[in-house]
Amino acid sequence: MFSWPFGPLSAFVRLRPPMIGLSTEQAEAVKRQERERIPLGRRCHPNDVSSWIISLADPAADWITGQVLAVDGGLGLL
Numbered sequence: 001m002f003s004w005p006f007g008p009l010s011a012f013v014r015l016r017p018p019m020i021g022l023s024t025e026q027a028e029a030v031k032r033q034e035r036e037r038i039p040l041g042r043r044c045h046p047n048d049v050s051s052w053i054i055s056l057a058d059p060a061a062d063w064i065t066g067q068v069l070a071v072d073g074g075l076g077l078l
Contacts, residue, residue: 031043038072038074039073039074039075040073042073043073044071044072048071048073049071
């Protein structure tokens with residue numbers, strides 16, 4: 001995981017690095033295994049995350065702090 005300050009309020013952005021060092025075949029096998037485990041049956045799309053980012057940027061979300069938002073298609077429930 002990478003983390004760095006972002007913006008004037010020093011909010012931290014955390015990202016998971018891509019599958020570095022895997023061959024194309026290995027990466028596809030990992031993706032297939034992930035799809036089989038995720039209850040929604042598919043991997044994340046950018047719109048799945050961007051809608052939450054927009055919601056959290058709203059002033060009405062000012063009191064949401066220090067949380068880990070799991071946008072994982074239900075995988076965390078297993």
